[in-house]
Amino acid sequence: MRVAELVMGVVMGIFSLYLMWKSAELTIGWIPQEGPGGGAWPFWLAAGMLLCCIAIVIRGAKRMTPASRSKEVFMDKRTVRVFMLNAGALTVMIGLFHIVGAYGAIPAFLIFYLRFMGGHSWRLTGTFAFVTPIATFLFFEIALQKTLPKGFTDPWFEPVFAFFY
């Protein structure tokens, strides 16, 4: 846990430096008649982030925080497996939004999650995989009129929209 705390502090410290550098692309000082430059606000906030990270690392190194005193591992094998499966499934689903669209990605995600991760029956899995995209379509595309990504399946929806409008 202590190593994770130190690593997180260092990584966020580097990110803070990057933010300071990016903020400094705009004026961070005073502009006459205009006030503080556009970069001033994020620059000083990022500087604050950096100071906090330094404090977090020092406190972690001196074992002053509960996380740095904890003997527990940050993530045991089971947690890593569960985390990777969930985060991985989400990443693949979002990736599939670009290719097969929401109405291909959502059933695929549900089948993977319910059947293979949850061990539920094919009947329950099939019901959710069939009903969820339809409910999503009716609510978001028809009621809210917000178009979800459809990837290469876009032309397939033309007759459906023609039916509703």
Next chain:
Amino acid sequence: METLALLLHGFAITFEPLNLMLIIGGCTMGLFIGAMPGLGSVNGVAILLPMTFLVPPTGAIIFLGAIYYGAMYGGAISSIMLGIPGASTAVATTFDGRPMALQGKADKALVAAATASFIGGSVGVVLFTLFAPPLADIALTFGAPEIFALMLMAFATFVGLGGDDIPKTLFSIFIGLVFGAVGLDIISGEPRLIFGGIPGFFHGINFLVLAIGIYGIAEMLWTIEISKGEVMISQAEISLKRIMDTLRELIGTWRMMMMGSFLGYFVGILPAAGATPGSLMAYGVAKTASKNPETYGKGNINGVVAPESANNAASTGSMLPMLTLGIPGSPTTAILLGGMVIWGLEPGPLVFTDHPDFVWGFIASLYVANAFSLLINVAFIPAFIWVLKMPFTILAPIIFILCIVGGFVPTLDMHDVWLMLIFGVVGYLMRKLDYPMAPAVLAIVLGPLAEPALRQSLLISSGSFSIFFNRPFAAVIMTLAFILLILPVLRIYYEKYKKPAQAG
């Protein structure tokens, strides 16, 4: 009298069929969300906010307010039936609610929690109605320095009263403010913090992307991790006779309900404090004031009614600064405030004069939502128990899908969905290391309001920070903010030097 007339007008808006349906739907959904372990009002409001684009702003805030109320009621259900708080606000309810359930008095604990929630919510909303208009009148005189001072105080409250690690709390505030600064500079129009020229950053980082990432994806990953063990659901025997018997018994607890309601309301007004410390404080006061403190933790009904009345009153209290000052009192109200911006309303006191239908429709809806939450809660207890038995492997993917689609809808940009996933994963890892996430969400909402207030103030004063101390309201608020900021240092000093000296 004017307030009463406006409130009656608000009731007329609330009882419009669409708004009434939204209240019933919101309360029901909120109750289910609140009852699910790991999910609370903030998750429900964050995930379901994109659904409100279908209705006008008044209907939208009424719906989200009803979810907020419903979830506050629902939190007690899993605390009592599973021994796992539905949300942190219901932690104190577990102390005596769970022992009551294990003694076969689950129905009594559930009815007591629902009734106390109703009393707390009712007291809270009456105080809200009384305090909101005068506070909004005062806030109308505020200029940029006062607005910035108020925002600084909101952040200072997290530092002074949040109770979390100070550097991590400050880091969370700063990173939220920086994310709020991404996009085009509000004054010069120049692109700012456009990482690698990625087009998706030009429209800034929508607060919902961070809110859903943290309260949707990160929260689900966290809940999946911690809910590895089997849970034991208590049985509840519900009948009209048993409900009436419990209600008669509850008459004897009115003092605790009132104490919880008032304490919760005033703690709820403070940004960062909110319902969780309010309910824990109410439990502590109830136990301290009791003639039989040893019965607490073993199934004392006062140990259920005190925190439950407090957390509902606090949820209403946290709406007071949100609506009158434009400063959220809790993460949930931060998201409601962001919703107001999305619906095209400017948060702050001007809402009272520019959009009275919105404000008074919302306030009146809280009365109605409170009553409906009580009725739905008691009537559908068996349904909530059924939901609690539902495997998490069914709920989790549905919530994940709602998060992904909900993150896409506000801007219709897949960039935001990827960003939300990154926030979710990083937020989960940071949460494991005790980084508080609520300040970041509050900061990303307030950042775009705080920066112009600071820049305008400094422009007026030609760069002198004395402007924050020359004006009476700003000076008072700034002083309070600084006291809150140094409070942890004073606490450390006290614990390090004074306590050992006293002990010696």
